[in-house]
Amino acid sequence: MRKKEASILIVDDDEDIVFSARISLKKHFNNILTTSNPKQINSQLSNNIIDVVLLDMNYRIGFEDGKEGLYWLKHIKKHSPETTVILMTAFGSVNLAVEAIKQGATDFILKPWNAEKLYSIVNAGVELARSKRKTIQLESVQDKNNKDFHQKTEHIIGSSVIMQNTKQLVQKVAPTDANILILGENGTGKYVFAKEIHLLSNRKNYPFIHVDLGALNENLFESELFGYIKGAFTDAHKDSIGRFELAQGGTIFLDEIGNLPLHLQSKLLSVIQNRKITRLGEGKERSIDVRIICATNAPIHEMVEQESFRQDLLFRINTIELNLPPLRDRKDDIELLATHFLKKLNQRYRKQIIGFTKQSLLALKDYSWPGNIRELEHIVERAVIITDNNEVQIEDLHFSTKKNTGNLIDNLNLEEVEKLLIQQAMEKHQGNISKASKELGLTRAALYRRLEKHNL
Incomplete structure (x- = not known):
């Protein structure tokens, strides 16, 4: 049987208990750590990602109230909240068990234990630890995304009436x-x-x-x-x-x-x-x-x-x-948007381009912008990269040169004709699947299949 990749830490001052738990659990898990001194817990948590701690409740001779176990339970949960803690004691007490659960223990096991029950409890603890660790990671990523999100938000740009x-x-x-x-x-x-x-x-x-x-x-x-x-x-x-x-x-x-x-x-x-x-x-x-x-x-x-x-x-x-209006319907905003992108791209590419020439601005406003704002940003980015001037020149702007080929078909190969007609329909309707499929007399699903077939 393949062992599960998991780290289990056994903490007990009774060497026989430690030996018994280690022998029982190493059949199922690949990394079993042990210590008889609870003061070693800190170094173990620092040097290893511990999934489960099996923690004895009592360490001082003559004291069987479980206070030491509860103290170290709190300590573990504070420093490694995703780690599952299972408490062990030979002196079962319902009240003590309830208190342990309240303070963060996942389970409570009495000595001597049944080997199958010990495995079942520890295995459940491993799965719980992994689930918590994943949740913490997701929350951490989300927190970072939210911070970046708030810092990088671009407010809506546009002064046109629409x-x-x-x-x-x-x-x-x-x-x-x-x-x-x-x-x-x-x-x-x-x-x-x-x-x-x-x-x-x-x-x-x-x-x-x-x-x-x-x-x-x-x-x-x-x-x-x-x-x-x-x-x-x-x-x-x-x-x-x-x-x-x-x-x-x-x-x-x-x-x-x-x-x-x-x-x-x-x-x-x-x-x-x-x-x-x-x-x-x-x-x-x-x-x-x-x-x-x-x-x-x-x-x-x-x-x-x-x-x-x-x-x-x-x-x-x-x-x-x-x-949302297409960019061709808000031409008054083109200069504002282009200038915004220019400032942002100057920082990205460490440029100091001060603006656009009059001719380049006229060209930007005269273009039809089938790709809308995304296309505008792309064109400005390309201009920033290639220009050697302190202003964007008209020759720095690279507009789409695709033209509708109309109904002229020189090649009568059926596959090529089908591909050309699909290209024309997609260009005419600016990538709108529903409109293109309707004009071609196809269902949306059929058009998707043909787009994939022709790598369009």
Whole structure:
């Protein structure tokens, strides 16, 4: 039998007890540490990641009240909160056991013990320690992300009339807990708006969890969003919390919700309606307290008419609907945005470019921006990298030169014709799957298959 990778520390002044526990446990775990002196606990915790401490309750001859055990229990929990502590004593006392549990012990075992029971208790302690360690790591990562998130937030940029109206609506709805649906083409800033709404809300000190539903494998939908318990599927070796639980108290941003298949839409609808999730493989429901913001570039109202998106789910997610304008409809903001990106990229690339020439600004405003703000940032970044001047010149700007080839088809190879028609439809509708598939007379699923087939 393969031993489990785990570190167990046995602390007891009775050498026979230490020997017996070590022999019993080393059959199952790869690292068994022992000491007869509890004062060695500090060095053991400093030098090892201890999963479980088996701790004797009494060390002084004639004293059997368990006070020393409780003292070292507190010490361990203070310095290594993820470590599981199991107390041992030959003098069982219900009151002492209750006090030990209150102060952080996981279990209480009487000497002499049954070897199978000892293994069962210690093994459960190992799993608990690992679960706590993972939770602490997740919380640590989330805390760091939240700090970075607050420090790096880019406030919404734009002085055009359409953007002023949009910002006013954000300021009105952000302090509420209303579900918000953000609509807009790719690159219009849906993530930035969702982040800004969170930061202006009463939930700003709690997590902001971003989930890209478009990139999420259907088979992982439930386990990623709702979590799972050990044994729920082949690789589920331990319990894991999902994104909804990670967002507890804060905001969950479900991006590209228009890509969610119908059979998964019903599962999401149930969670939004009941504010409860059930981990995969578990029977009990867990309440969630999260604000839900969704976003999509898909024509979601048309999808409801086509019955590819549930109307009842749309009603749930769009208490407030925020429509973000494409960059071509807010040309007055282009110079402001370009200057913002220039300042940021100057720092990144250690440049001192002071601005844009008049000709380059006119070129920026004259372009159609199919990729919106994301494309603008990309073009400014490229210009910052390649220019040798203290101002961005028109020749530093590299706009997309793709042109619609119309109906001219020189190659009559069926595969090539199909690929060309799909390319034309995707360019015409700026990557919108629903519109492109409708024009081509295909279902969304069929178009996805052909995009994959032609590596588009």
